[in-house]
Structures are given as C-alpha cells and as structure tokens.
Amino acid sequence: MVTLKRLKIKGFRAYMEDKEFIFDNPVILLFGDNGTGKSSTLNAIEWCLFGNDCIGAKSAIRERIDWEIPNRNLGSSADIYVELELEDENTDAYKILRRWISKTKDELRITLLDGQSLEGQNAGEKLAQLLKSSFRDFLTMVYQHQEVIRAILTQEPRERNDAIDRLLGLSDYRNILTGIETGKLQTKQKKMCGDFDSFTREIDVALRTQEGNLKDKRGKASKKGLKENQLSEKGALEIASKVKGELQKLGLESGLSVVDLQVPEQWTDLYEFQEIADGEIKRFRSEMPDVKKQEDLFKRRGEITALKQQYQQTEKDYNRVKSKFDVKEKESDKLRREVRELENKIKEKEKQLSEASAKGAVITKALGYLQLEGIDKNVCPVCETEKPDLLDHVEREWTEKYEKLVGTVEDELDAFKNRQNEINTWFEEYNRIKRSFEDGYRRVVEVRKEIGKALGREITTEDDPDVILNNALDGVNKGLEVLEEAVKSKQERLDGISSLMGKMQLIADILSSEEKKRIVEQIQESSEYLRMEELRDEMAILVDDVDKIKIAISEASYEAAEQKVAAAGEAIDNYFRRIANHPAITKIEFSVSVDSRTARNSYEFKDQNGKYLTPTLNQGGLNALALSIFLGMTSLKGENQPFGFVMLDDPSQSSGSGYKEKLVEVLDEVLDKRMVILSSTDKELQELVLSKITKAKTKYTFSDWIPERGPEVKKE
Amino acid sequence: MRTEIYEQLKKLHDRYGPQEFGKLCQKFLAIGFQLAGYDHIVERGVQGVDVDAAGEKGEKYTIEVKTTVKKSVNFEQKDVDGLQKKKVDGYLGVLAVLRLDRFANWVFAKVETIKPGSLVIDSLRPYRLSELEREICPFIDEAINQHFEGTMRESQKYLDTVLRQKGVEVRK
Numbered sequence: 036m037v038t039l040k041r042l043k044i045k046g047f048r049a050y051m052e053d054k055e056f057i058f059d060n061p062v063i064l065l066f067g068d069n070g071t072g073k074s075s076t077l078n079a080i081e082w083c084l085f086g087n088d089c090i091g092a093k094s095a096i097r098e099r100i101d102w103e104i105p106n107r108n109l110g111s112s113a114d115i116y117v118e119l120e121l122e123d124e125n126t127d128a129y130k131i132l133r134r135w136i137s138k139t140k141d142e143l144r145i146t147l148l149d150g151q152s153l154e155g156q157n158a159g160e161k162l163a164q165l166l167k168s169s170f171r172d173f174l175t176m177v178y179q180h181q182e183v184i185r186a187i188l189t190q191e192p193r194e195r196n197d198a199i200d201r202l203l204g205l206s207d208y209r210n211i212l213t214g215i216e217t218g219k220l221q222t223k224q225k226k227m228c229g230d231f232d233s234f235t236r237e238i239d240v241a242l243r244t245q246e247g248n249l250k251d252k253r254g255k256a257s258k259k260g261l262k263e264n265q266l267s268e269k270g271a272l273e274i275a276s277k278v279k280g281e282l283q284k285l286g287l288e289s290g291l292s293v294v295d296l297q298v299p300e301q302w303t304d305l306y307e308f309q310e311i312a313d314g315e316i317k318r319f320r321s322e323m324p325d326v327k328k329q330e331d332l333f334k335r336r337g338e339i340t341a342l343k344q345q346y347q348q349t350e351k352d353y354n355r356v357k358s359k360f361d362v363k364e365k366e367s368d369k370l371r372r373e374v375r376e377l378e379n380k381i382k383e384k385e386k387q388l389s390e391a392s393a394k395g396a397v398i399t400k401a402l403g404y405l406q407l408e409g410i411d412k413n414v415c416p417v418c419e420t421e422k423p424d425l426l427d428h429v430e431r432e433w434t435e436k437y438e439k440l441v442g443t444v445e446d447e448l449d450a451f452k453n454r455q456n457e458i459n460t461w462f463e464e465y466n467r468i469k470r471s472f473e474d475g476y477r478r479v480v481e482v483r484k485e486i487g488k489a490l491g492r493e494i495t496t497e498d499d500p501d502v503i504l505n506n507a508l509d510g511v512n513k514g515l516e517v518l519e520e521a522v523k524s525k526q527e528r529l530d531g532i533s534s535l536m537g538k539m540q541l542i543a544d545i546l547s548s549e550e551k552k553r554i555v556e557q558i559q560e561s562s563e564y565l566r567m568e569e570l571r572d573e574m575a576i577l578v579d580d581v582d583k584i585k586i587a588i589s590e591a592s593y594e595a596a597e598q599k600v601a602a603a604g605e606a607i608d609n610y611f612r613r614i615a616n617h618p619a620i621t622k623i624e625f626s627v628s629v630d631s632r633t634a635r636n637s638y639e640f641k642d643q644n645g646k647y648l649t650p651t652l653n654q655g656g657l658n659a660l661a662l663s664i665f666l667g668m669t670s671l672k673g674e675n676q677p678f679g680f681v682m683l684d685d686p687s688q689s690s691g692s693g694y695k696e697k698l699v700e701v702l703d704e705v706l707d708k709r710m711v712i713l714s715s716t717d718k719e720l721q722e723l724v725l726s727k728i729t730k731a732k733t734k735y736t737f738s739d740w741i742p743e744r745g746p747e748v749k750k751e
Numbered sequence: 752m753r754t755e756i757y758e759q760l761k762k763l764h765d766r767y768g769p770q771e772f773g774k775l776c777q778k779f780l781a782i783g784f785q786l787a788g789y790d791h792i793v794e795r796g797v798q799g800v801d802v803d804a805a806g807e808k809g810e811k812y813t814i815e816v817k818t819t820v821k822k823s824v825n826f827e828q829k830d831v832d833g834l835q836k837k838k839v840d841g842y843l844g845v846l847a848v849l850r851l852d853r854f855a856n857w858v859f860a861k862v863e864t865i866k867p868g869s870l871v872i873d874s875l876r877p878y879r880l881s882e883l884e885r886e887i888c889p890f891i892d893e894a895i896n897q898h899f900e901g902t903m904r905e906s907q908k909y910l911d912t913v914l915r916q917k918g919v920e921v922r923k
Contacts, residue, residue: 228873235854242754242853556754559854568856575876 036679037165038122038710042080046106046115046135049075051745058680061706061730065714066721067737072746073714076735077682080712081170081178083117083133084162086141088170096174104135108742123165131162167677168206175201176676179665179683192637196630199638200592202668203599204676208592212635215585224578231567238555245552252545259538268302271542274535275305278312281532282319289323289525305543309536316529316536323525329518336511342486343504349482350501353475360472363465370458377455384448391444395437402429589634596627596636599671607667613697615659623648623660655690662686666701669709680710687720699723706730756892757853759899764851767906769818775902776849777801777816778910780857782898783891784812785917792919796907799922800833803842812883813837814845815862819872824848828867845880848872857891859884 038058045053049072056063056076065073081089082104088094090102105115115135122128130146143158153161168176175198200209256266264270279296286293294315299308320326405412405426412426422428487494490507494500558564604625611623622643630637640648640660652660669681683702687695695717702711706728715721725732739747752760764772774796781794784804791805801816813834817824826846834844844862849855850872860875901909914921 239853552754560753569881571873572876572879572881575873579877 036124037677038679039080039119039712040122040128041118041120042076042083043116043118044076044079045117046109046113047075047079047082047104047117048072048106049740049745050079051106051108051743054745054748056735056748057733057750058710058712060733061710062702062724062728062732063710063712064721064724064732064734065712065737066734067716067746069716071737071740072748073716073737074684075746077178077684077712077714079117080119080682081173083119083131084166085170085173086133086143087139094170104138106745121165129165165677172201172204172206173678175665176204176668177678177681179662179681179686193633196635196637199664200596200636202664203596203603204671205592205595205599205636208588208595209635211588212585212592212633215581215588216633218581220574220578220581224574227571227574231571235559238558241555242552245548245555248548249545249552252541252548256538256541256545259534259541261538261542265538266542266545268546271302271305271539271546272298272300274539274542275299275308278532278535278539281528281535282312282315285319285525285528285532289319289325291319291322291324302543302546305539309540309543312532312536316533319529320526323522325518325521325525329515329522332511332515332518336508336515338489339504339508339511342482342489343501343508346482346486346500346504349475349478353472353479356468356471356475360468363468367462367465370461374455374458377451377458381448381451381455384444384451388441388444388448391437391441395433395441398429398433398437402426402433405429585634589629592636593627593629596638599668600625600627600638603667603670606670607663610666610701611660611663613701614663614694615656616693616697617652617656617659619651620648623663625664655694658688658690659694662698663701666705669705678709680712681705682712682714684714685716686713687715687717692719695720695723696727699727703728703730752853752856753892754853756895757851759895760851763899763902764820766903769820771906772851773816773818774907775910776818778907778914779891779894779898780814780816780847780887781914781919782894782910782917783887785914785919786890786893787887790918794914794919794921796911796921796923800830800837802847803837805842811840811842812845813842814847814859816847816849818849818851820851822850822873823869823871826862826865826867826870831862831867834862845883846875848875857884857888859887 040058042056042058043053044050044056065076067073078089090099090104092100094102105113109115117133119131120128121131127148129148132144132146134142134144136142143154143162145153145158145161147153166173197209200206253266261270265273275298279298282296283293285291294311296308296311296315299305401416404410404416410416413421413423415422415425483494483498483500486500486504490503494503604623607625608623611617612620620642624639624641624643624645626639626641628637628639629635642648642651648660649657665681668676686698690698699720702713702724705711713724715724721734725734734751736749736751737746738749760772760776763775767775778794781792781802781804784792784802789804789806791803793803795801800813802814803812804814805811815826815830815834817826830846834842834846838844846858846860846862846865848858848860850858855872858872858875859880860878861880862878865875865878898910898913901913911921
C-alpha cells in the first residue's frame with residue numbers, strides 16, 4: 036500500500052509561494068475557514084498522482100470542468116509544480132514531481148530510492164505500476180469527495196454499482212466488461228449477418244427474376260414449336276444457318292444480291308447476325324423485281340382508273356350541257372325571226388305615234404287657246420271665220436279621235452318592247468349555255484388527248500374512250516393477278532425466314548437469361564462468398580469466446596465482490612449504525628448479485644427487515660450510509676487496495692454533534708488500517724478529532740489567504 | 752448449396768412434405784458419408800440417433816439430422832440423450848442441420864456445449880465442424896443429384912434400397 040510522506044506545492048491553484056506538508060502522523064488535519072486553500076492541498080495530491088485525468092471533463096466532476104491549475108496571480112513564466120514523497124509496502128521511497136507546462140501538457144519526474152530519475156513515458160509507467168489504479172478508482176477508494184461519494188447512493192443503479200465496484204477494488208473486472216460492452220461485438224455480428232442476408236436476398240431476387248424470365252420465354256418457345264433440345268446454342272446456330280441458306284436461295288431466285296452472312300460460332304454473336312439478316316429481309320421485301328413490277332402496275336391501275344373517272348365525269352357534264360344547248364338552239368331561230376318582226380312593228384308604231392302626236396299637239400294648242408278668257412269660242416283662230424260651237428267641236432274631236440288613238444298606239448308599242456326585252460333575256464341565257472357547251476366540248480377533247488397520251492395512242496372522235504380505258508384496266512388487272520401469286524409466294528418465304536429469326540432470337544434470349552442466372556448462381560461458389568461465410572463463422576466464434584470471457588470475468592468479479600462484501604459488510608453495518616444512529620435501522624445487509632442482463636455486479640442495501648434502505652433515508656442518512664461504505668471499505672486489505680491513506684473533505688457538512696462524535700469514533704478505528712487526511716472548517720469536529728482520536732495527529736491551520744501570497748499555513 | 756441441388760431438394764420437399772423430407776435428407780447424408788469412404792454406417796429410420804458413421808482412421812460420428820425451412824431448429828433433450836449414449840463408444844455427437852434455402856448449406860456442429868431448445872442455425876457457427884462439412888457435403892450433393900429421380904418416384908423405399916446396396920445398415 037502506498038503511503039504519503041511529504042507534500043510540496045508551488046503555484047498550484049490557491050498556492051503562490053512554495054509550501055511543504057509533512058505527513059508524519061496517522062492523522063493529518065487541515066483546518067481553516069472556507070477559501071483558505073485546504074481543498075487545493077488535497078487537489079494537489081490528486082494532480083501530482085493523476086495529472087490531467089483529474090481536471091476538466093475527463094474527471095467526471097462538474098465543478099472541475101473549467102479548473103485552472105496555475106494560480107491566477109502568477110506570471111506566465113512562473114514555476115508551478117507539486118512534489119509528493121511516497122512510500123510503498125516495501126518502504127521504498129519515491130519522489131513524484133509534476134510540473135505544469137501548459138493547459139494540455141505537464142512534466143512528470145520520479146526519483147527512486149537509488150537516486151535514479153525517470154521522466155516522460157517511463158515515469159508515467161512507473162507511477163501507474165505503483166498506484167495500480169485509475170483516477171476514478173482513487174476518487175472512490177481514497178478521496179471522500181462529496182459529489183462522488185453521494186453518487187454511490189443517489190445516482191442510477193448502474194453508476195452506483197460502478198462506484199461500489201471501484202470502492203471494492205474491482206475496477207479491472209468492470210473495465211473489461213465495459214470494454215466488451217463498448218466493443219458491441221454482438222451488434223456488429225448482427226449487422227454483419229443482416230448485411231449478408233440482405234446481400235443473399237438481393238441475389239435471390241435476381242435469380243427469381245431470371246427464373247421468371249426463363250419460364251416465360253420457354254413457354255413462348257414451346258408455343259412456337261421449339262423443342263427442349265433446340266433451346267441450346269447448337270439449336271440457335273442451326274437456325275441461323277438455315278436463315279442464311281433460305282436468304283441466299285431466295286436471293287438467287289429473285290435475282291437479288293445477298294450480303295455474305297456469316298453464321299456465328301457462338302450464340303453471343305447471334306444478335307449481330309440477326310441485325311444483318313433483318314436488314315436483308317427488309318431489303319428483299321422492297322427490292323424484289325416482282326414487287327417492283329407489282330408496284331408499277333398498281334400505279335398504272337390507279338392512273339387509268341383516275342382517267343376513266345375523269346373522262347366519265349367530263350362526258351357526263353358535256354352531255355348535260357349539250358342537251359340544254361340543243362333545246363335552246365332549236366328555239367333560237369324562231370325567236371330571231373320574232374325579233375326582226377318586233378323591230379318593224381315598233382318602228383311602225385313609233386311612226387304612227389309620232390304623226391298622231393303632231394296633229395294632237397295642234398289640237399291641244401287650239402283647245403288651250405279657245406279655253407282662254409275673252410277669246411271668242413265660236414271664231415276660228417286661223418281663218419277667223421265664225422264657226423259656231425267651235426270649242427265643243429274641237430274638244431269632241433280630241434276626245435273621240437286622237438286621245439284614244441295615241442293611247443292605243445302607246446300600249447301596243449309597250450307590248451312590243453316588253454316582248455323584245457324578254458327575247459333579249461332569253462338570248463343572254465342562250466349565250467351562257469352556249470359557252471358552257473363549248474367549254475365542255477373542249478374539256479372532252481382535252482381528256483381524250485390525255486387518255487391518248489396515257490395509253491400511247493390517238494383517240495379520235497370515233498373512238499369510245501370508256502371502252503378503251505376498260506380494256507386497258509383489264510390488261511393491268513390480269514398482270515397484277517399473275518404478279519400477286521408470285522409476290523405472295525416470296526413474301527411467305529420471307530415471313531418464314533422472319534419466323535425462324537424470331538425463334539433464333541428467343542433461343543438467344545433464353546441462353547442469355549441462363550447465362551445471367553448462372554453468373555448470379557456462381558456468386559455463392561466464389562472464393563469471396565466462401566470467405567464471407569468463413570468470416571461469419573470466425574465472427575461467431577469470436578462473439579462466443581468473448582461471451583465466455585465475459586461470463587468468466589463476471590463470475591470472478593462476483594466471487595471477489597462476494598468475499599469483500601462479506602468482509603466489509605460487518606464494518607459498514609457497524610459504522611452506519613453508529614454514525615447515523617437511526618432508530619428504525621438496527622442492521623444493514625449489504626449484498627451482491629449478478630445482473631443477468633449486464634453480467635455485472637449489482638449491490639443492494641437492505642435493513643434488518645429485508646427492505647431496501649435508500650428510499651427511506653433522508654439526506655443525512657444517505658450521507659452517513661455513503662460515508663460508512665467508504666470507510667467500511669478501508670477495512671479491506673490486499674492488492675486491490677493500493678492506497679494506505681484516505682482523504683476526507685469536510686465530512687461533517689450540515690451534521691449534528693452526535694453525528695460528528697460517532698464519525699470521530701469510527702475514524703479512530705479506520706486509523707488502525709489507513710492514514711487519514713481530514714480537511715474541515717468545523718471547529719467542533721476539529722476539537723473532537725484532537726481530543727477523541729487516540730492516534731498521533733499533525734494539524735495544519737490555514738488562514739489569511741491573500742492573492743499575492745496564497746494561504747498562511749501553520750503546522751501545529 | 753448449388754442451385755440445381757436446392758431445386759431438387761425443393762421439389763422433394765414440395766412433393767413429400769417436411770417430415771418425409773427430413774427422412775430423405777437423413778438418408779442422403781448417410782449415402783454422402785458412404786461415398787466419402789466411411790465404412791461403417793448405420794441409418795435409423797425410427798428411433799435413436801439418426802446416423803452413425805465410422806471411418807477407417809478411427810473417426811466416429813453420431814449424427815442427429817434436422818431439416819427446416821426456417822432459421823431455427825428444435826434440438827430436444829431426447830436428442831442430447833441419444834447422442835450422449837454413443838459418447839461412451841467414442842463417438843463425437845454431431846448436430847447436422849440443413850435449412851432448405853438457396854443460400855444455405857449443411858451445418859455440422861459439435862453438440863458438446865449446445866443446450867437443447869429452439870436453436871437459431873446461425874448460433875451453431877462457433878461449434879461448426881468445418882472440415883467435416885468440407886469433406887462430406889460435396890458427397891451429399893452428389894448423392895442427391897444421383898438419386899433424385901428415383902427418390903421422386905419412390906421416396907424412402909428407393910433410398911433404403913440404395914443404402915443397403917452400398918452396405919449401409921438400415922434400421923427400422
């Protein structure tokens with residue numbers, strides 16, 4: 036067990052100047068008010084032993100997150116260090132010096148008994164060998180830090196069990212179990228298996244797809260009359276050869292050139308062969324001579340039919356206009372004669388009217404004169420002879436002779452002129468029809484010429500184009516009938532070749548699907564796949580081995596814990612009953628079991644009735660229990676308890692006098708096994724320690740801390 | 752497992768159902784051992800351990816055969832007891848599991864530390880007798896391939912005849 040002999044501090048936290056502490060008695064009492072440097076003294080021991088592990092987030096102590104090692108009042112070049120003299124179980128002495136360099140760096144030196152000095156990594160290794168503990172272990176086993184010790188009871192079970200394991204010196208087991216857990220081997224194995232399963236599922240889907248394709252294609256092949264033995268490379272190549280032969284034969288028969296089709300040696304080249312052969316079939320279909328002839332005759336038939344329709348329509352139009360014109364023409368001679376007669380009659384009537392109009396004008400003038408006022412109505416105004424009743428006579432003559440005559444002639448003349456207009460209108464219609472007739476005739480002549488041109492002969496007026504065209508059509512149709520048979524026969528042969536090509540392609544597709552399927556199938560025979568299988572086995576063996584190790588460690592940890600619980604249980608029970616002095620608790624049962632889920636130790640504290648303790652304890656009771664466990668563990672001995680001292684930082688916080696008295700009693704017993712370094716502000720506790728503890732004591736009084744100097748420390 | 756073997760086994764399974772299929776696989780396994788050169792083979796159709804196989808070099812295996820289409824098999828206490836009985840004669844107890852799956856293979860596992868119950872096949876990996884698998888499985892595939900048609904026709908009867916012809920003791 037390591038014990039403390041001397042401590043020297045300079046520039047560390049509350050310290051400015053160098054101070055020395057001699058641990059020359061079993062009890063070291065650090066007494067003074069708050070803020071005078073007591074905690075810095077305990078912290079200096081921690082820092083010297085564990086360096087950066089006890090500061091910042093690594094320490095897992097909230098208040099140390101922003102911890103500063105150098106005293107703020109020192110300059111940047113100040114020498115900051117803590118020096119600690121230790122002695123091991125063989126009373127070999129070691130001087131540990133840790134010097135602060137920067138926030139992230141410090142310098143460690145260990146001077147051995149023989150004066151040999153170790154630095155850097157060697158010094159670190161030597162220190163670890165000496166302490167056999169991590170900072171976390173130190174916190175739970177040695178340093179009764181309020182925050183940490185309370186965690187033993189008030190934090191969640193996992194952390195509590197972790198802290199008690201450390202108190203019992205079982206950290207190594209727990210650390211290995213944590214390491215195994217952190218490794219998450221089983222999770223990784225599951226993921227590995229999951230990934231492998233996903234991979235095989237994908238292969239399975241690919242295979243099923245290919246199998247589906249194959250089934251479908253084989254079904255089609257069967258419907259096309261292909262036999263099972265033809266569904267092979269040989270079968271496909273035989274068909275290709277047949278295609279080539281058929282095309283060459285047809286080409287020769289039709290007088291068409293054929294490209295040099297090469298039958299492939301393997302089915303994978305069939306697609307190229309097929310592309311070329313397809314092109315040839317298309318070319319044959321369009322370039323075959325009979326087909327060309329057939330196309331020409333179809334064209335000829337179309338032309339003749341169009342001419343025939345054109346001719347028939349033109350002829351029909353012409354005949355319709357002609358019949359109209361013939362009717363008009365017959366009527367026109369008679370009407371021409373009537374026109375001439377009408378012209379004479381109009382002339383004659385106009386003459387009559389002119390004469391009657393002249394005589395009538397004289398009479399109307401005479402009447403007008405005689406009707407004037409003052410004119411003798413019985414005297415002739417020309418000869419001035421007396422003519423009795425002359426005005427009456429003239430009026431009678433006008434009414435009875437001339438007025439009637441003029442009216443009659445005018446009516447007759449109007450009738451003649453009306454008739455003349457009617458005939459003129461008739462002739463306008465006549466002329467229009469005549470023009471249509473003439474146009475129709477011209478069209479007939481033109482169509483005949485076109486027919487003549489199309490048929491290569493002259494069509495005279497004596498010819499019947501309709502019959503001539505019909506004859507020509509008959510000739511074309513007969514030619515087509517002959518060609519149709521020939522073309523149909525060749526197209527059927529080409530269809531047959533196409534059908535062969537379809538079969539060949541189907542076989543090639545089947546072979547392609549089989550090839551793809553085979554490639555996928557071969558995956559599981561590949562060395563990589565087999566290696567994956569081996570890896571799965573190796574991983575399973577590893578997980579199994581690690582699991583066995585975990586069980587073995589768990590068992591070892593449990594056995595050790597059980598022994599220690601048995602050894603310390605009595606002391607814990609004793610200490611708790613005395614410190615807490617709880618009227619309802621007469622016994623504490625401290626037990627350990629293995630958590631089947633985590634394979635770790637699980638600790639329980641029950642009262643004399645077997646009821647769990649922690650839910651019924653108040654804060655003071657919990658503190659007492661925590662302190663009892665901490666102190667109870669000091670009764671343990673052996674390699675797992677490497678420290679010969681404990682450090683208590685203000686253990687009487689908020690406690691009554693009875694509690695303090697009992698605490699001091701217990702400490703007196705603890706001192707049989709360990710040195711106690713006790714830091715306190717409590718005068719009552721100080722007096723109790725000085726007056727009741729039976730072991731020798733050294734007291735350091737802390738006072739008058741000032742920034743420029745640090746604490747004033749007096750040894751008593 | 753090669754696809755063709757898987758397809759043959761699947762056809763047998765579809766035709767005869769899981770129970771009969773298990774018996775057929777047991778017989779194929781026995782033929783596989785015979786083809787691999789094991790000279791003393793006993794195949795039990797009704798009770799006891801399914802197959803015993805002993806080779807010239809002194810290797811002795813007593814084998815409980817399980818077939819399934821799932822990812823686990825039931826390994827019962829009576830199976831453990833049966834295998835245990837043969838241990839005194841120097842036989843190594845083997846659990847031979849075949850999952851009828853395109854990507855599955857026979858798993859031969861030492862039964863010494865395997866506890867009875869529902870076993871996930873993958874959990875047998877740490878106890879696999881990989882060398883024995885490599886030695887025997889190709890011969891089981893060969894046996895299936897060779898006797899597939901006959902088995903499709905006559906099932907166990909056919910395979911029993913084959914086993915007897917090969918000098919395998921068939922106990923009913």
